[in-house]
Amino acid sequence: MRRALPREHFEKPLWHTPFHPRIAALMTHEQWYGWGGYLSPQVIRDEEMEYFAIRNAASLFDVSPMVKYRIAGPDAEAYCDRLTVRDVSKLKPGRVHYTAWCDDEGKVLDDGTLFRFSPTEFRLCCQERHLPWLLDSAIGYDVEIAEVTEDIAALSLQGPTSYAVLRDAGFAGIETLKPFDIRAFETAAGPVTVSRTGFTGDLGYELFVPPDQALALWDLLWTAGQLHRIVAIGFAALDLARLEAGFIMAGSDFVPAEHAIRADRRRSPYEIGLGWLVALDKPRHFNGKRALAAEKAKNAFRHCLVALDIDGNVPAEHALVYHRGKREVGHITAAAWSPTVKRNIALASMTRPYGDTVVNDLWVEIYALRELVYSKSLVRARIVERPFFNPKRRSATPPGVF
Amino acid sequence: MPTPSFDAIVVGGGHNGLAAAALLGKAGRRVLLLEAADAVGGAARTVDLAPGFRVPEIAHLANRLHPEVVRRLDLKRHGLAFAATNLATTSLSVDGRPLTLAGAFGERLEGDIAEAERVAWAALRGKLLRFSGVLAPFLSQVPPRLKNGGIADMMTLGKLGLGIRRLGRDDMREFLRMVLMNIADVLDEEITDDRLRAAVAFDAVLGTSLGPRSPNSLMTLFYRLAGQANGVQAATALPRGGMGAVVAALASAATASGVVIRTGAGVASILVEDDRATGVVLASGEEIRAPLVASAMNPATTLLSLVGARHLDTGLVRRLTHVRSKGTVAKLNLALDGPPPFTGLGAEGLTGRLVTAPSLQAIETAFDAAKYGRYSDEPALEITVPSATDPALAPAGQHVVSINAIYAPFRLKPDSEAGREAFEARILAVLERHAPGIGSRIVAKDFLTPADIERRHRIPGGHWHHGELSIDQMFMLRPVLGLAQYATPLAGLYLCGAGSHPGGGVSGAPALNAVSRILADGKGSSLFAAGGKSRR
Amino acid sequence: MTPPPSSAGKTWDAIVVGAGHNGLVNACYLARAGLDVLVVERNDWVGGAATSRSLYPGFLYSNCSYVCSLLRPEIMRDLELPKHGLQVVPYEGGVILKQDGGYLGTFRDHDAHRREIGRHSLRDAEAYDRYSAEVIRQCRFIRPFLLRTPPDPTSLKPRDVQELLYLGRKFYDLTETEMADTVRFWTMSIAEFLDEFFETDVVKAGFCISGIIGTALGPLSPGTAYVLLHHYMGDVDGAIGAWGFARGGMGAISESLASSFRASGGTVRTGASVDKVLVENGRATGVVLDGGEEIRGRLVVSNLDVKRTFLKLLEEPQLPADFVKKVKNFKIRGSSGKVNIALDGLPDFPALPPSAPFLRGDMHFTDSVERMEGAYDDWKAGRWSADPFLDMMIPTTIDPTMAPPGKHFMSCFVQYCPPKVEGHDWTDAERDGFAKTVVDQIAEYSPNFKDLILHMEVRTPREIERETGLTEGNIFQGELTFDQLLFNRPVPGYAQYRAPIGGLYMCGSATHPGGGVMGAPGRNAAAEVLRDLKKPAKDMSDAYPVL
Structure with missing residues (x-):
């Protein structure tokens, strides 16, 4: 910078x-x-x-404006492996992977993409700023870290x-x-x-x-x-597309742990649908590993992130989720009517076991502003698979010409 | 030759390392103790200053050797004896009116002092001893977790609460009011005599980065007063043969319980496999394996240097790098060709502990300099003449003098050899004022600033306590949150040195608590199933 | 001076001694609960240390307290202060001018502020959010206790036990890390605390400011991290830690309180200095004014600090000996002075870009922790700081009511300034010497400053005490160290606003939760008075829930 x-x-x-x-x-x-x-x-x-x-x-x-850090040096791979939850030794030069990183308690500090340009050079792209955390994580590593957002x-x-x-x-x-x-x-x-x-x-x-x-x-x-x-x-269009793709966003679907004022807002990767990233079996130690292993062993997750298909066509932004229409069991983090899949879709953070083992009889309370008056409705929501939309063209190589 | 196999390796042969090794040995473990130097003892060693002169290199008084360590290791059988107990402290004054605090922490005041002052002192002393007494049981407790610690931890906290309640209503109120106060305010409320105020304030701040007016400096006095020597709370004693005798007794107890002691064996790193400590690698490259490693070295050194940050979470690394551990005490050891000529002090006085600090304000002024990286122009001194009590420490008629001087900033600004020498000269000048002619009697000397102590003993910052004894680094937060229970995130690796609760001083208490934690963890594990029954 | 009301011989339900903001808050709540309340004030004006005074033609001086943040929103609303004229306007920025010609500004805009810190250190810029989060977490923990009477930990009375349990439960709700942080905040020095976040001296100096204002401690003294929290506990309309100006000066707060009080039927009598509290059969039954006039009341509430209340208005034999000793040992340390200046125009600060909002906020000239600590060392030796720390404001850059158009009022809060100079009382020459350090410091950064000075009021602790009655001129009526906070404030066993004499209460900043123009002590004391009278408290809100 x-x-x-x-x-x-x-x-x-x-x-x-x-x-x-x-x-x-x-x-x-x-x-x-x-x-x-x-x-x-x-x-x-x-x-x-x-x-x-x-x-x-x-x-x-x-x-x-995406925040970018250059990470380079003989220990760059070891460093990135220690910093993030995925196995970086499996990330070959010339490849990118989506990843997340956690604090000691296994709470997510941010998610982002890790680019590997060479055996010794990486770039981390993310939403939040983490320079002090990245520098403190580098103690004991031969690695240089620079903020390169503006470069x-x-x-x-x-x-x-x-x-x-x-x-x-x-x-x-x-x-x-x-x-x-x-x-x-x-x-x-x-x-x-x-x-x-x-x-x-x-x-x-x-x-x-x-x-x-x-x-x-x-x-x-x-x-x-x-x-x-x-x-x-602009961002509005992108925000809708990312929801259809089932992607989460720092500050929207989870609060970065270091900036969370209320302790109960922090989430482990398992609680925001990122459990698949966590490589507990990778050979190197990584931040939060012990806490995450214990959490997983005890199945002690308190929350889970689910994709919802909601009745009707009124977007459920900021709505609360109820079980049997009575018990509050979660809240919507992102919602929209999807023009492509023609469904009323949402992501929700749920309090377990709701959303995990208790998946039926979920209701969403929607307040829709219609001509200056909020019209309230309680509508049924079903848990569905993410992503909501996943076209074949996304991954075909060579890509087709559409 | 097959390498003998060990149940445990203790890293560092200071008094805490020795105590931990001996206690583990007593519990039936086969223990290897590794010490980098050529002799064990660390900062509690007695060393040769000149032919025939032996001095305590750093620690020169016993005031907190934990009775449980003495008892369990039967240190008396292993040769521990005191040349003097209940040492008096004399607050020297240049005008020849020294005030002597005789008995434990001034049980009696000797010297010309107003009667009202004696009465006020007796009341204050009683109060301070009672309050520190509340804390004393916790010296030998594994600190509880602040949260989610389980029933034993709740009991420990409950006991602390109960201890405070048992003081009775008035004392409890006073305790809760005073606990975070500074010693100057406490003394301002009760005591007017400068010599007495200075002597008490000196005890509160010695070995800390606090001045008498720094809040929380009463707590460091409580820490001191919670200790005991030879069964007397807050007393000070001199072991026969010098402080090295404590080391010798601990080493003897260790050897007797089967501990193998290797000196000249510096540990370069701790082996970690599959998230557990599995042994050590020596500086020579030799690898020694054991399922348990207990480190008496500094916690930050142990974890950041020997284990390496790669095995730790960043938050913990961050906390460890922020542990405040900058020493403030310089040590000056002198060999004299005759008795030190202290003004107004008889031969009897030499056997006690001497403090030179003209007033509480003088200590505060001395402290002010250190805040900015300057040495004190008028350092305050704690002086002992070990040979006055134990003539074997010097040739007949000659003496050794051991001096702690405050304040010595860890790093002088600007950092220079000239500055170091200038500080030594300031100390000698203060000494000369109280003992005219002493300078001409010096035949040998050794001067250690905190930086020298760091170099010689691998104590970061040259800090007596391996980390400032401030409330945010005490008890459940010592050395840092998450490591206060002696265990580390790596299975099989424990901390047992002064950097852990309760802190420094030649006490053996950190080792005592660490071993109790180790043994509790070992219960039920197959590793120690055999050890438990072969208690010797 | 208000003429004596024509109610000679009458017995008031309550007499409040001192019309400082806490006395007035207390009186307001008592009057609203239906009591017939008289406030007696020594000065010819109300407000104590929250006043706006016209000391130079056309100018209003906030000559003691000068900024507002801590006044509890519950109190402003309960007592309808906006209706009675109170308006608080947040300030816009702030700056530390550096000795090397640079500066570090503060901005309300998050990105601007981050980049401003980033000019000095990129790492510090990105550490700022984590630091803020940690401070806010602790403020959220403490805030609910501000409007609660501290429990007596030695007591087994159900109410105390219940309150202790409440405290314990709140603490136990924290995470282990937050608990550790609480311990750290209460015991660490602000400088050491900041070392864990920041690397740049000027950035640390900036955050240290709140750790030392009003206390006789330096930034390296343990306990100052709590002082920082104390200054962050307030807000301006929900913006935690934000500060603002009361429109019309700090006196606007007192005037609105007095107006609210009168509207509830209360009576204020100014120019009436209380000489003694009347005690009969171990109960307070009124006050005696200088000159001997007796005013009778069923109870007396003192807004004065504890030393003044118990050592001057009462006789030692009337009080328990142990209590008297504790009061004598209560640490009220004068550590600050004030220089108030009328200016003919806005001073130039060539180092600062004119487009920045720096003059519309707090300005400082101490760019390192060491300089701040050095200023404290002078105080410890009984001298005013040769290189003082200034918290300087020009409220007229925001508030148009305090000076004629184009002219400005400048308020300089100065640390450190001892109550006595090397053990003797201040002389006028010494006072001028003190003022010179302040003026010279500002002039170093503002070449036209000296020429703009129209009038200057210099206040050492001597002048502050003379006018406001604050012992040693201590702005908090007592140091904010743990031995004098919570159940220890002002004296262990007497932290629940009741004096050892029946019918006598304390409501000043010397009681929990302490100083700053907060109003909480006055409100909490009223709650205790009404509890004793078994009267329901009308219009008294509990602390707003912290969401």
């Missing part, structure tokens, strides 16, 4: 990303929000059209035609890039690092360049994308 110059950070606390000129030019309604200290589009022109670009064509979202401009290109956009933009060999692969490409906009990752559950890519190449990259994609109906999108 660059040190702020006097003034610029308080006269304009929300900084502009390297792509800002292009997004600002497209923006019609000035619907911005603050993401990690950056001005980020909530909606650029039309939320619904932006959403359908993700599912129907190609969408371009500026993910530069890297990033775009997320997602949607069925995203492959075609890249192919036409001159990303030679992009068809062989498998899900969670990373590769560097020489392009007209200079060298670009591409990973086949995303937050939409659809076919998609994330592209990384130094800030001074950012506009060239945008223009390259934008030009090539015209035939493939590329649309610049």
Whole structure:
């Protein structure tokens, strides 16, 4: 992270990303929000059209504000393995994996993606800031950790035609890039690092360049994308797509443990549906391992995260979940009517055994604001599998041209 | 030659390591004790200062050797005897009016002092002894977990509550009021005599990073007063043969219970396999395996250096790196070609403990310098003349003098050899003022700042207690939250040194408690099933 | 001066001695419960140390207390203070000016604040959230106790046992780490506590400020971490730890209280200095004013500090000897002074960007923990700090009512300032010497500052005590160390607002939960008075639940 110059950070606390000129030019309604200290589009022109670009064509979202740390050195693998819950020795150079990291008590500090560029160089991308934790975790390791959020401009290109956009933009060999692969490409906009990752559950890519190449990259994609109906999108559309994909988000579906003021808000990976990440059997010790092993052995999880299919079509945002319509057993963390699967979907944090062994007779109390009046309804909810939407095109290699 | 196999390895041959090894040996374990130096004893050693002169290298008084350690290890049978018990403390004054606190913690005041002052002191002394008495039983307790600890832990906490209640209503109120006070305020309320105030304040702050006016400095006095020597609470004693005699008795007890002692065997790392400690690797590269490792070394050293942060969670590493452990006491040992000429003090006075601090405020001023990394211009001294009690420690007619000087910052700002020498000169200047001519009698000397103590004894910060004795680093929080019960996150690895509850001083109490925890953990495990019955 | 009410010979239900904010809060609740209450005040104005005084034409001075955060929202609402004129406006920023020409600002905007810290240390910038979370967790734990009478831990009375159990249960609700943090907060020094989070000196100095204000301790003294919590316990409209200005100066708080009190039928008599509390048959039955006038009351509540109440208004033989000794030993230490200045215009601070909101908040010039501690060392030696710590505000940058347009009122709270100079009483020359250190310090950073000074009021503990009656000028009516907090405040066994004399109560900051313009002691004392009278407390809210 660059040190702020006097003034610029308080006269304009929300900084502009390297792509800002292009997004600002497209923006019609000035619907911005603050993401990690950056001005980020909530909606650029039309939320619904932006959403359908993700599912129907190609969408371009500026993910530069995502917090990024460079982790490099002889002990980088050992360090990442100790830091995060997954087995990093299985992450080969040129690959990315989704992961999470915990405190001593096994409570989740954040989730994110870990990129491995070489045997000794990694990048951790996440929502929250963790520099002190990352540095303290590095005691005893030969590894360097740097905050590089500002050194890297990033775009997320997602949607069925995203492959075609890249192919036409001159990303030679992009068809062989498998899900969670990373590769560097020489392009007209200079060298670009591409990973086949995303937050939409659809076919998609994330592209990384130094800030001074950012506009060239945008223009390259934008030009090539015209035939493939590329649309610049804001966070609102992405948020809906990620819910359909069943992805969780720090600050929305769980509270990062170090910043949780109320102790009962903290969650272990098992309690937010991330138990599958936890490699208790990996050879190295990792943060929270002892607590997580004990929790698992005793089956002592207090919460669980479930996907709900709710009756009716009124989104259940911020609603409480009841058992038999009476006992409060959980709350909705994210909810929407899914335009793609045509279901009223939600993620909910439940208090066990509800949502785990007691799965029937669940009800959601929805308050819907209709012409200034809240209309209250108690509707049935069923626990269903995540993701709500999982198209084959997401993982096909080579990807099809849609 | 087949390596003999051991049930347990104790790392570090200071008094706590020796006590732990001996206690484990007594419980039937086959124990190997490893010490990096050429001799056991750590900071409780008696060493040669010059031919014929022997001095306590660091610790020079016995005031808290735990009676349970003495009893269980039968240290008297192993040669522990006292050359003097119930040592008096004399608060020296340059104008030749020393005040002597005779008996345990000034049971009697000797010197010219107002009657009202004697009465006030007797009342205050009684109160302080009663209050520290409430805490004394906890010196030999495994600290409870703050939460989810189980019934035994609730009982321990209940006992503390009951102990306070048993004081009676007025004392209980006083206890709850005073517990976090500073010693200066306590003395301001009751005592006016500068010599007495200085002597008591000195006892409260010696070995800590507190000045008399720092809140919580009464607690460190309680810690001191909770100890005992030869069965008398708050008393101070000198073992026959110097402090090294305690070490010798512990070593003898250890050997008698089958402990194998290896000196010159520094441990480079602790072996960890499958989340448990399985042995140690020596500096030589030699690997020694045992299912149990007890470390009497500093907790942070043990876990961060010998085990390594890779086996620990980051939160714990963070806490360990933040343990405050910066020593404040320098040690000056002198060999003299004659008796030290202290003004106004007879030969009898030399057998006691001497304190030079003109006033409580002078100690506070001395402390102020240390806050900024400067040594005190007017250091306060605790002086003993071990050879006055035990003539065998020096050639006939000659003497050794052992001095603790406060305050000596761990790191001088700026850090320089010249600064170190200048501080030594300041100490000698104070000494000269109280004992004119003493300088010309010095035939040999050894000066140790906290940094020197760290170097010689692998004690981080050169801190007597292996970690400041502040409330946030005491009892259930010593050395840090999560390690206070002597066990570590690694199965089979325990802490048993002064960095653990109750803290430093030549007490053996951390070892006593650690061993009780080890044995409790061993119950029911196949590893120790055999050991239990072969109690010797 | 209010003329004596034409009720000579009447017996009031309650007489409150001292019209400080706590006395007025107490009187308000008693009056609302239907008591006929008289407040007697020595000065010609109400407010004690929460006053706005016109000491220079056209200017209002918050000449003692100067900012507001701790005044409990329950009290503001119960007593309808907004209706009686109280408005609290949060301030906008703050800054520490560094000796090397740099600065560290504070901003309300989270990102701006993070980046500001990041200019000094990226690590510290990212440590800030964890630190805040830890402080807020502890504040949430303590807050419910502010409006509760502390239990006597030695007592077996059902009420005390019940209250102790409540306390114990609250503690047991914490996680083990939070419990340890509680112990750490109550016993550590603020500097050591901050060392665990931050690496940069100026950042630590910034957070140390709340750990030392009002106390006779330095940032390295154990116990100061609690003092920090004490300053963070308040809020402005729910923003925990936020501070604001009372519109019209701190006197607006007292004026609104007095107005609320009068509206409930209470009577305030100013210019009436109480000489003695009348005691008959072991009960307080009224007060005697200077000059001998007797006013009778069924009970007396003293807003004065304990030394003044028991050592001046009463005779030693009237009290238990042990109690008197404890009161004498109660530590009320003058450690701060105040310099109030009328300015002809806004001073320039060339080091600061003019677009920053720094002047609309608290300004400081002590950029390291060591300098702060050094200032304390001077105090310990009985001198005022050669390089003092200043908590400086220019309330007129936000509040337009306190000075003529374009002109400004500046309030400088100064630490450390001893109650006596090397053992002797302050002389006027010494007072001026003290003021010079303050003016010089500001002028070092503001070249035009000295030329703007129109008028200056300099207050050492001597002047503060003279005007407000606060012994040694201690702003909290007693140190905030554990031996004087909770059930120990002011004296063990007498922490439930009752004096050892029947019918006599204490309601000042010397009682739980302590100082700051909080109002809680006054309210809690009223609850105890009404409990003794077996009268229901009207309009008295319990502490709002902490969600």
